[in-house]
Amino acid sequence: MTELPPTREQLRLEGFELIDETLSFLVACLGDALKSLGEESLIPYLPWSGTVPENHPPDGTQQLYSIGFQLLNMVEERVAAAIRREREKVIGADSIRGLWPRALRDMSAMGLGPKEILAVLADVDVQPVLTAHPTEAKRASVRERHRALYEELVRNEYPKYTDRERRRIRERIVTALETLWRTGEIHLVRPDIFREMRDAIHYLRDLFPSALNRLDMHFTEAWRESGFPLEMLRAAGNIPRLSFGTWIGGDRDGHPLVTSEVTAKGLEMMRRASFQLLKRELEQVAGQLTLSRQLNDIPEALERRIDEITFSLGDEEITSDLHDRHHEEPWRHLGGLIAARLQRQIEGKPGYKSPKELDADLDLLATSIREAGCGLIDEQLLRPLRQKLEIFGFHLAMLDVRQNSEFHDKAISLLLGAAGVADGANYAGWSEEQRLAFLNEELKSPRPFLHDTARIGGEADAVLDCYRVLVKHRKEWGDAGLGALIVSMTRQLSDLLGVFLLAREAGLMEHTEEGSWCALEVVPLFETMDDLDRSPGILGAFLDHPLTQRTNEKRIGSDGKQSQQVMLGYSDSNKDCGILAAQWALHRAQENLTKTGDERGVKLCFFHGRGGTISRGAGPTHWFMASLPHGSMSGEFRMTEQGETIAQKYANLANATYNLELLLAGAAITTAMHRYTTPKADPAEPFLPFLAEKSQEAYQSLLKTEGFIEFYRQVTPIDALENSRIGSRPARRSGKKGHSIADLRAIPWVFSWTQARFYLPGWFGVGSALEALKSSEPEKFAALKGVLKQSTFLGYVFTNVETNLASANLDLMNEYAALVEDPALRKKFMDIIVAEFHRTRDLLEGLYEGSMDDRRPRMAKTLAIREAPLKVLHRQQIAILRDWRELVATEREADAESMFPKMLLSINAIASGLRTTG
Template sequence: MPAILTSRLSDAAALPKVDQDLRSLMDAFAEVLGDIGEHGVATRLPWPREGDTLVTVDVERVNEWPEDPADPLAERCVEARSIAFQLLHQAEENALAQSRRRVESEGSLEADSGSWEYVLSRLARDGWTPAEIADALGTVRVEPVLTAHPTEAKRSSVLHHHRAIYRLLVDNENTMWTPGERAALRDETKAGLERLWRTGEILLEKPTVQGELGIVLYFLGEMFPQTLPWLDRRLETAWRRVGFDPALLRDPTHRPRVTFGNWVGGDRDGHPLVTPEITAWTLEQLATTALDNLRDRLGKLAAGLSLTTSRQAVPPALTTRLTRMAQALGDDAQAALERNRGEPWRQMVNLMIAALPTPSGPVAPGRYRRPRELLADLELLGDTLSAIGARRLADRDVGAVHAMVRTFGFHLASLDIRQNSAFHDRAVAQLLVAGGLDGAGFADWDEDRRLALLETELRSPRPFMHDGTRAGPEAASVLGCLRVVARRIQERGPDGLGALIVSMTRGLSDLLAVYLLGREAGLLTYPDGVACCPLPVVPLFETIEDLQHSAGILDAFLSHPVTRASLEQQRRDAGGSAPRQQVMIGYSDSGKDGGLVASQWGLYRAQADMIAVAERHGVRLRFFHGRGGTISRGSGPTHRFVRAQPPGAIDGEFRLTEQGETISQKYANVVTAAYNLELLTAGALNATLRGRRAGRNGHALAPVMERLAADSRARYRSLLEAEGFMDFYAQATPIDVIESSRIGSRPARRTGQRTLQDLRAIPWVFAWSQSRFLVSAWFGVGSALIGLRDDDPDAFERLAACKRATEWPPLHYLISNAATAWATADPRIMRRYAGLVEDEALRDRLMDLILDEYERTRVALEAIYEGPLSETRPRVHRVLSLRAPALAPIHARQVQILDRWRRLRADGKEYEADRWLPSLLQTVNAIAAGLGATG
């Protein structure tokens, strides 16, 4: 989703700036193309000028491409448009950033929904005191989890070039440049554009997990350390502007905590390349980056703390600690002490550097084993500075390093381990057989029989087999990974390890099976005769049916003695006041399974039910939101998404995935990254405080939402279950091209079967987006709403009035997202792709069904918005209409080549067909760039 759609500032303040920056970038791009002899491409760039205005209608001269698909000019035009869409995104991003800065300079950001100033001012208005808000801030922990699902269609080198061009765009905002300096900036921009053009966007080889981790490490190791100080300053500025006492923020326990998670190298669900060796290597790479950054930051701290004993007395606590550290480190301490004689604070930091551990293996004597040990020394350093009156140095210099350690520790990001419950079933079956038991059919046993075996086995620490015995491929894979985890915990504790996540959790046995596998790998302990796991075992509820059963499964899980013992151990290790259970909820598969309304309402209701269960058990829940980059997979404006959660769902802690292209869209530049993290942290604070006061009785429109969810799901399933649907989908979308692409290391299907159930939600959505159907984001909405209007006009009007007044955030979020998705769909382009369906009767039957629902959705949404969406939602219309004419010829070319490619493959001419694949992938990249999302 383009960033311009997510900010309330964009209407009046940002849109003129978009035109200005886009004109500048496109002029520079056209000059570059002309200079290197690409005149035919230069004259076909989108958004040509007429005077000083960008033309946003379909202009024949720029869309007159060669009819022959083999003409190289047409392919180069596609690539140029892909770049042009990225430049448009950068112009929008910069316009929003500059708009926010201008508004803040001129007055207040209180109008920027979701910002710190907006949230703090409204909390104060609604009766919370600054002290209460500061106390709540200390409970807020936000954790974006970076993933490398196959949704990023751009090469890493291309991402680097785009970031460089954006930085030049921001540099150009400096009003102090001389004409010569400004000309130099423009020349550098043109050089960046030439690099981009000459690089090309097609991935020549399928990415490796190592390559994907390299991209993630850039954000974790470079971008986020630069961003977090900006986030702190934005909070401090907003705090002062609303009139709160700055002294309240000096206490680190009054600051929100931002940490990061990572799935690359740990997410094993349907990913055969994530081996135990890859997981071990990933942990080492994360630790290496974190420790290198920390060593560098401590070195700079030491250089600044050159306070001498001749100018101030040394507090005894510092002297005592220096002596003890030197004794513990032995010979390693000598160089640190001798280098800066008479500068004890500097010596202390030198010893801290010497005490940092190595990235892997057992920790040497005298070295820090856990980050909290370094934090204790930093707090001592700050306290002794404050004791001599140097509080400013304590707050600014030491405080910055303290914040860095709190965020990144020695591990940079927590690595989750995810695997599918069906894979675990096969592993358990193999272990049972290897142990001489009748367990080959474990996966097919009923729940009672499965639980009986698991309960019996978990009472004993005895493993099924000795180390080295190979029970089978699934067992070897799972146990190999868990042994890596167990060894890591033994050597340096659980820091840097996230959760053991079970995809497709269907019952209690799926979770207890992880405990059993953990026992086999040496991960479980039996301190009081009861099995205990040091890492949280986390259910992932994904389908509509699983969400409906989630509260019952969670209740049984929290009642189990192994879970209770494990949560207590995890609480003690984390120093928490109450046990906390994490639960992951999936937006992708629930959307694929039931459509938009059933998914979003099912997720809302499941969270509310699970909150009630956790409260009965005295456990706090930490929901982990598995969102993707499109509306079908849970995407939408961040501040609205946070508000749309049920009361109590965000009780301080908030975890969510950031997938594929959304990472670069949100976090590739410091100002934008700080703003997106601000939306998460400020939103979490707001939800935490308001959730603690809110009741749990539910909204008056909840019964209406139940009906809409059921009706929309029935309509949506009628499409998916229609005769011939998979044939229609396979031919009317480029799903076969996506499965042949090289945009992710993970296979598009879990097991390789060509069924709807086996197809991952990401390529499912990606294909619908490419062909502009987007059915999973709106199909069924219209029929459900019109059925409500016809059967219960009063209920429909209450719902419409509630949406117009934005009184209930879940409803507002749902309807707004459906309207945006409907507007992004395009019947003219749908028909082009449907023309590829060979069975004319099938094509007509399903297109009639889709277009009928499209019209119903238009009628229903216009009744709610009280007018045409192009008029009642002008910003969305403007953003989409700017992109539509530029996308049209790319869609036409994709359809043309797709038809030829498929015919060649059908005739057995694979070699000739393969020659067309790069051209097809180029159209995929360009359309994804134009829409701002893939899967």
């Protein structure tokens, strides 16, 4: 009897078993490491294998559980990759949602042939943007130890090792765990921006290039297996496009330490790293270009170029060595000379002036290799190298510059005051009509107000000095590497036009007979609910402005259409009005902004400021894209990747490749759907205005209830987070500690509720909204239940709300509530919160006809396995918080400070267990 292949359900159960088996193995290794280190007292408390301490866990339990969670996270990532491989093997690659085989199959099912698919892919341009994180807790050294452990875990999967070889692997794992135990896990000193930059460069230079090799291979294989000709794909060039951006060293919104010097140094660090990347990749390729003079005709152009670079290097020791070693292998010889030239640039000496100049040498290698009849060498070695040059250039990643509109207002006030403009010093207080009248007239002139050496002080110097760094970069290296000028808290048209004024002052404006245009794109960031609602009017007026039109005309794409980037904030909107109202506001805004662009023949590139938590926009990438409003995906797509999310998605090669493929393939299929299918009305849309309004009312009512701030500051560890050294950026936009939620950044707002296991920003208000619909119009509630499975938008939002509810813990919420000193205040707010929790969970279970545990067993498994050790950590944190606050209240500052490492370790351990900060 033929054995049937495993089903999806069997594969899922196999994955659960593999998690338990691999975790047991690693925890046993951790026990051996503890024994070796003389920490035997902790062995009985090993997570998932020992005793769960009740009241007084021994010192070291926090660190033990934190490392245990790090191992669990690693195991889950590895098992997910293994089960994906198994699923591809037995069910087929196109069974995995979000990857290339499925995306190409779905595009073919839409009636698209290879030509139409290539036309879609030509417009796909995806850019993950790495940002620093005020709550990223892991030190780089810890991540290095994680990589060593992960590599041994991968080796251990090989089935044909002998027992002796397996013992060696186990010993190396124990050694790595010993080192990890003695490696300081958290930042006791606040990390500086350059350390954050070096962390980002590690991913950009050392990890993404290898992931791109695999990603390109996956796409090529999926293309071939779809029956499409490879020649067509290669003739189309490097499509779809993937590149990278960063905010580290450019994001100065509420970050006073990001100075012009920091921006200049950041650009220099990335440029040097790009040369290191290209030299490393080139040396690897050159080592394989061992074609001999004796067996191949050597083109004259190749010989000539070898002589030219030998002469230009002017270093006889290096050139003689390369000649002696590789003269018989001229392709390898030229590759070595190119690498030597790049080494000079790493050292800050002259070399290639542009990536185009370097690519000309690579093209000579590729063309002559093909002419020698070795097309596969070009396909497998030189084409991927040239692709990396196209992606990383001499800049590694695009650096955006972000600043707050209020800061710009102060800068312009100082500038106008110094220039003697009537009432100019009060510009920040001018009406919008007065501002626009002034700006529209003033921007007709190319002349700046002051000499470029003038110093005004304050915000004006901060903005202009930064812009002058960008001007200098453009003169030396061109526009490559320079992103956009992003205006956070964009509230009116003058917030954007004012940036043109500042750009003119610094020399970032170009002047022609037709008029001036800005060298860099000015991008609105719409964040609050009110700003999102008004965003189409602001964008329309901005796109209609002659200066914007001239600027965008300089950036017309291959399709002949102007494009404009628009950034959407997922954080402040949620903090303002709760998850359901915020998501609906974002959805509506995208629909209306897309119409605004379409009316003007301008395609929009939405830049999604998604955070690491669901309440700040996170969620599975392919589901997120599927829920976007029809027509809003033009092919261009940017998305922030923050802090610990970067490590979770990209810390190892398999995971990095998978997550980048989700982004690229997801953008491709979504673009095709938006372009080639008829828009279908979301059946849940008629209910959404009512649900969003009622949800917002409930959420804001909670925040406005008297005593809420006092309750919030006692029930969560927000005070500890404000004092932490976790990231380089302050927790508040103004940098001041205080009791204003409006000034508090959304990340610590979410992080504090997460640490106390409330997860409140990710669900509060949803239950009240559903109950209001059910009680006032039960027939509509029944209709909503009937259409919920057909609603991509509400399905995505409710799935995320449900995840937050499942991650919250009522028992622990009540234990944190005991930190609230006033019993009446505690009861008042806990009654409201607990009632809303039950309401939301019960109504969602009613809509879906079952609990999340039954419908989403994998999520239930990952939450359940963490709960017992997490409870221990939370109870420790509550005790630490109580003692630390007592010391702060009685002004015993030295004692409070000495407790802080323990507090930080507690925060970090819980974050590891929950896999989330902010």
